[in-house]
Structure formats: C-alpha cells, structure tokens
Amino acid sequence: MSYAIGGVVVYLVLGIVGFLVRPRWLCGALAIAAGGASLALWAPGFPEAVLGGTGWGVSVAGDPLALGMWALALVIHGTALLHERARPGAFHPLLTLLLGTCLATVLSRDLFNLYVTLELVSLLSFLLVGYEGKSRAVWASLQYLILATVGMTLYLLGVGLVYGKLGTLSLSSIAALGPGLSAPAVAIGAGLLVAGAAIKGGVFLFGLWLPPAHGYATTGVSVVLSAVVVKMGVVVLARLSEALPVGPILVALGILTGFGGLVYALWERDLKVFLAFHTVSQLGYLLIGFGLGGPAALGAVLYAVAHGLFKGLLFIAAGQAIETTGEREIAHLADRLAWPTAVGLAVGTWAIAGLPPLAGFTAKGALTAGLLLPMKAVLVALSVGTAASFAKVIPLLRPGPKREDSSGGVMILIVVLVGFGLWDFASRPELRQLGKWAEAAGGALGGYGLYLLLRRVRPRLPRITLDRATVVALVGAAALAAGLLFLG
C-alpha cells in the first residue's frame, strides 16, 4: 500500500514543483517515471488497508481496475507530454496534478474521499479545457464545471443520506453491512450517488457537458480527458456497485449511454466532437460490464484500458490533423492528412471497430464471454453502430501529399495499442476460433452497410444546450432516486 500512496504523493508534489522548474515538462516526465516505479512495486495489487493508522482513516485498495487505470494513465500522460512538450506556462504542472489525482481516485474506497478526488479532477480539467483561452472552449469548460458541480452536489446529498443511515463511509464496510434498498434513506442516497457519478462521468442524458468539453479542448487535453479522466466517473460507479445493489441500474444506464451517444455520433460532422460522442457511447460497454459484475467486470477493466489506448490514439491523430490543416469538419479533411496521422487514425479505427487482433477485439471478447443472449445482442448492436459511425472517417485514411512532423505521441500509442492487443490475444486461446473472427468482420461489414443505408437520412437531433443538459440531468437524478425507492 505504501508504495502506491507514495507514488501518488510524489506525483502530486512533482505537479506542484513543476510550477517553478523549467523546462515545464521536466517534472511531468519525472512524475511518470516515479509513477511507473511505484506501479512496478505495488503490482499486481494489495489488499484493502486503512490509511491513517488509528482505525479512523481512508480505505484504499489496489485491485485489477486500479492496476489497469494506473498503467493507462501513465502511458497517456507520456503521450500527451510528448505532444504538448513545447507548451509554456502552467499547462504541464496542471496536467501532472490532474493525472496524479486520477491515480488517487482509483485507489480510494471511501465515499467522501472519492467526492474530494472527483471535485479535484473537475477543477483541474476545467482549467485545462479552457487553457488556450478560446471563447468556445472556455464556454464548454464553464458548462462542464456547472454540470459537474450539480452532480457533485447530488453526490454529497447521497453521502449524507447513506452515512446518516449506515454510519460509515468506507465502501467495504457498507458492502459488509449488506444494505438492501428497503430503507428509504439508503435507496434515495444510492440513487443520488449514482446520478452524481453519472453526471460527472458523462453518461448520456446525465453528463451532456462531455462532447463540447472534450471536442473543443486542446489535443493533449482531449486525449487525457477522453482516455483517463472520463473513466473516473465510471470507476466511482463501479465502486458503488460493489457496495450497494445498483448493478441493474448500471446496466440500464450503460444501454442508454451506448445508444444515445451513438445516435449523436452517427450524424456529427466535427471530427473531435464526433470522437467525444463516441466516448459517451463506449462508456456503455464499461457500465454494462461493471453492472453485471463477475467475469464481465474483468472484461470491462480490459475494455477500459483498451478504450483509453485507442481513443487516445484517435484523439491525438485527429488533433494533429486539425492542427496542421486548420479544418475541423470530417468532410473537409479527406485526402489531406500526412501519413503518420492517417496511419494513427486507421489503427485507432480498426481497434474501435473491434477487428482482430487489436485490443478492441480482445477486450470485447473478454467482455461478452459468458453473457446471456439478450445482453450479447445489445453489445453486437452497439458494435455494428460503432462501425457504421466510423465509416465516414474512411476517406480520411488515404494519406494526402502534404508532409508534416509527427510528434511521436501517435507512434507511442500505436506501439502500445498493438502490443497490448497482441499480448491479450496471445493469452486468450478462445479468441483463435474462426467464428469469432467472422463475427467481428461481419459486424464491421454490417456497420458499413448500415452507414450506406443511413447516408441519405438527416434527422434533426435536439441541440444540446446548458439549460437542457441541466434539466435532463436533474430529472434523470430524480427518476433514479424515485426508481430505487420504488424498487426497495
């Protein structure tokens, strides 16, 4: 345990020292090295322990989810660092602090400690999204902070209700009490906790702040937000489902966010906002996995890491494309990308479409193994939809004549993504069946067919505004609390 806590402390201290030291990226690089050393020392995990030593303190534990998130956060931080290495000012210290806070979040097993780390994550990402000072990004960032604060206020009420009834904040003590939802305070409290974490995590209809914030941030920030930060809400939801009987709610939210994000992604024309809607959609896989628990939860851990890698790659390639051409619309970017960017985008698309042997395929295989047929059908439908929405990226994959310098961030992520996929593939003999490959290829082809069918359709989707997002989040929270009260 002390190694992991030490790693977090060193990360945060280096983040603060980074404000004083030049070059600005140096402390970030040192923090990544320290985090890697700490991870190597505490892997493969440690049992739950109370930090503080007097019996009063914060519970922490290192489980597979924490392990995967640590590895992902370090790789993604390295990529973002490399891509944004020339950025002056407070950018790198803030980024280091943000990643350090994420490392702390995944270790925590305490309702209130999770609240504090989530708030810190919100504040730091809020600063980073608006960092460049473009008014569209600043507005997206303000929307993000307002909605995240709404979510955290609901979460705090939930903490109060659960603590008032059960008298503890430690998730494992709550799980040991085995609370049903029969007590109204626990039922409403659980509803508010889940709603708060869902708003913070960008789950569809709760956290509609996510697409503009992720879409309009700078490249490095988009990468970190979509690959790591967005998972923090999911981590909290997964922890909640370990302590309180909210698994079925997570599955329902997962289906909602899977298809909701997908519908918007299908018709979005801005490349980065399109990828952000996809993040919303892909949260569905994770929530379904964590909601079902057992082997599916392990599959969801794998998928969280895999998604972080390929979404990070897609965002960094998209960011490079937008930085060099000055165009954001997908249709205007065709045939204009330099080859490293196009290759990055192609590998990312291949992985997110779930084609073998990359990480998208293996993690989806781990997630769907042993699921019942209806659930499997939902996941297959999501895959087909994902492939369909990515079909419009295909014209971008033909490299154009213009050459550019690659930042190296793309290359790191390609190597890690392919390596992770091949390692996972080698360790899962059940994936070597022809049927699985045919299934994956069929899904991708079906998706392309769906794209051709839908190409002429242009529905008018409701525009997402701050007021609408707030109202649907609040109504959703009330519905969740009322639903759990009714179920209990």
Added chain:
Amino acid sequence: MDGMAASALAIALVGLGLWTLVRRRNVIWKLLGLNVAAGGAILFLVAVAHRPHAHPAIAELGPGPSADPLPHALVLTAIVIHFATLALSLVYVIFLTERRHSQDVHKLEEER
C-alpha cells in the same frame, strides 16, 4: 435547531438553488443558484451530525453525548472545494464577459 428542521431547510435550499440554476439566463445568477444548492448540501451534512440533546463536537464541552464529529470534518472540506469552484468559475465568467460582451446563456451558446 432540530435535526429534521435543519434537513428540511437544507433540502429547501438545494431545491431553491437548482431552480435558480435552471430558470435564470444570466451565468452569474446560475452560479449563485448553484452555490446556494451546494450550501444546502453542506447544511444537510451538518443536519446528519445531529444527535438529540448533544453538545457541539468540541472536546472540552463534555460530559454527555456530542454531535457526530465526522460530518463536521467533511463539511470543512466541502466548503473549501465549493469556494474554489465558485472562484474559478467567476474568473471564466469575467473572461467570457470581456470576450463576448454578454453573460446571457443564450448568447454565449451561439456558434462562433
């Protein structure tokens, strides 16, 4: 104040704050509403600490039961966090006011 009365007041404050957040078009009003709601959530934690006939959670005031000290510790943290959040968001509002010459949500939402 009685525990139930404090809880009721806290929930009323949350409702009032969220109502302001949704109904007002001016960003500063929205942030104020949000802060009232957050204050309500904090007051709710104080209400949770209530025990009948207890003295405040200060060591020298014993003997007899004291209020639950843990929620009080949480409240301190939550107040600091909300202060930081409000301060930072107001900085961004100043920025937007200078750039876009408006604090009206509908104007700020127009594509630029």
